[in-house]
Amino acid sequence: AQSVTQLDSQVPVFEEAPVELRCNYSSSVSVYLFWYVQYPNQGLQLLLKYLSGSTLVKSINGFEAEFNKSQTSFHLRKPSVHISDTAEYFCAVSDAGGTSYGKLTFGQGTILTVHP
């Protein structure tokens, strides 16, 4: 069984400040790691994912996340946030082997609110 813990339920931050959203996971098998973003009243969109290779992965809008196997973490960072980054962010894992297909285990979500 897998589990995901997002350590902060809400993160308020000022515009242009850096932000880190924390995610820890627990799994007995190798995993793939994902960050999804949900803007108000919308569905989830993939922000970035780690499958293999370089442990640092980046999105097109300036977010990055680093896979740390020893600490079982996949924290999301952005050096300078914009008002438009206000959303709820979900960390998720899936089984990297076998027949788990697209079954995702999600964290509880972190609401990022960017203030002017």
Place this chain on the structure above:
Amino acid sequence: NAGVTQTPKFQVLKTGQSMTLQCAQDMNHEYMSWYRQDPGMGLRLIHYSVGAGITDQGEVPNGYNVSRSTTEDFPLRLLSAAPSQTSVYFCASSYLGGSQETQYFGPGTRLLVL
């Protein structure tokens, strides 16, 4: 492409009523799934399907039925609605390339059961 579409957007039911949440995708994805989203609990998998005629249970299947007669459609049925089923429901789809495939989510259906 319209992507993943869900209807209705909002629904209010009384306890004991039945209804079907519709989900359709036009990307020829083999894999489709239903999640429910509750505050502070993230999303939890209800049912999933790896192709027409094949469905299986997820983490929280009780009170829900699904069927997959075509590749495009994956309806979720509530046979006898309960207040505990008040939630936001998301349908998702992907190619069947393994668990690394990106899931594409619909806009959600907000359900209130009184």
